[in-house]
Amino acid sequence: MKNTIHVERAIRRITQADLAAAVGVSRQTINALEAAKYVPSVVLAMKIANYFEKPVEAIFELGEED
Amino acid sequence: MKNTIHVERAIRRITQADLAAAVGVSRQTINALEAAKYVPSVVLAMKIANYFEKPVEAIFELGEED
DNA sequence: CTTAAATGTAAAGTTTGTTTTACATTTGAA
DNA sequence: TTCAAATGTAAAACAAACTTTACATTTAAG
Numbered sequence: 057m058k059n060t061i062h063v064e065r066a067i068r069r070i071t072q073a074d075l076a077a078a079v080g081v082s083r084q085t086i087n088a089l090e091a092a093k094y095v096p097s098v099v100l101a102m103k104i105a106n107y108f109e110k111p112v113e114a115i116f117e118l119g120e121e122d
Numbered sequence: 123m124k125n126t127i128h129v130e131r132a133i134r135r136i137t138q139a140d141l142a143a144a145v146g147v148s149r150q151t152i153n154a155l156e157a158a159k160y161v162p163s164v165v166l167a168m169k170i171a172n173y174f175e176k177p178v179e180a181i182f183e184l185g186e187e188d
Numbered sequence: 189c190t191t192a193a194a195t196g197t198a199a200a201g202t203t204t205g206t207t208t209t210a211c212a213t214t215t216g217a218a
Numbered sequence: 219t220t221c222a223a224a225t226g227t228a229a230a231a232c233a234a235a236c237t238t239t240a241c242a243t244t245t246a247a248g
Contacts (some may be wrong), residue, residue, distance in 0.1 A: 057165055071194065082237055087196065094235060097205085098178065099123055099188045101164040112164065112178040122165045137224065148207055153226065160205060163235085 058117045062090045064108045079103040124183045128156045130174045145169040161188075 065075060072090070076083040081100060089096055096104075098112075105112045131141055138156070142149045147166060155162055162170075164178075171178045 073194080083195090084197085084238085085236055088236085091196080095163045095165050097161045097235070098164050098167040098182050099161050099184065100235090101167070102179070102182065102184050103188070106184075113168070116164050116168065118165065118168050118172070122169070139224080149225090150208085150227085151206055154206085157226080163205075166205090 057092065057095045057122055058119055059089065059092070060115050061086070061104060064110070064115065065090075068108075075104070075107065078107050123161045123188055124158065124185055125155060126181050127152070127170060130176070130181065131156075134174075141170070141173065144173050 061075075065072070072086045073083045076086045079100065080103070085096075085100075088094060101112050101116055105115050108115060127141075131138070138152045139149045142152045145166065146169070151162075151166075154160060167178050167182055171181050174181060
């Protein structure tokens, strides 16, 4: 599981804390997601995708591990 | 969080056990998902969406609760 | 250079996803 | 109607998501 949260965030010049607040999780959760430390729930993934106005698949990608 | 797994499965006349095997989870997990007993990980959601050859958003929908 | 904001990280704890086993009920085909 | 396959459900156990607190490091603006 890979994701482009870091990139999307950089494009919009948004802070981890801002995104966290926008989607209703802690800043550490966003930080851990960017570091690919774990896989989010679909709900969180969809909230993040919605926030960036992109489909889930544009931000999250299945890897070999999965 | 709502989903149309039951419908997609009915269309393809696929069994819960078949889908479970195809995406690598237990049959009970599929059953519980159809009953909306819990929210899957994005990985599982994407595997299911891939299996049905549809985008995640076509199968999973955020609800008020989320 | 200094300082504040942003980021990385870590440990402990809570909650929730997922598995396993097991059994009861429904459904559909013979 | 009968029997097997499919589904519903439930409890215990385990794994993984997510929170909170707390601190160290990096980055950027003044």
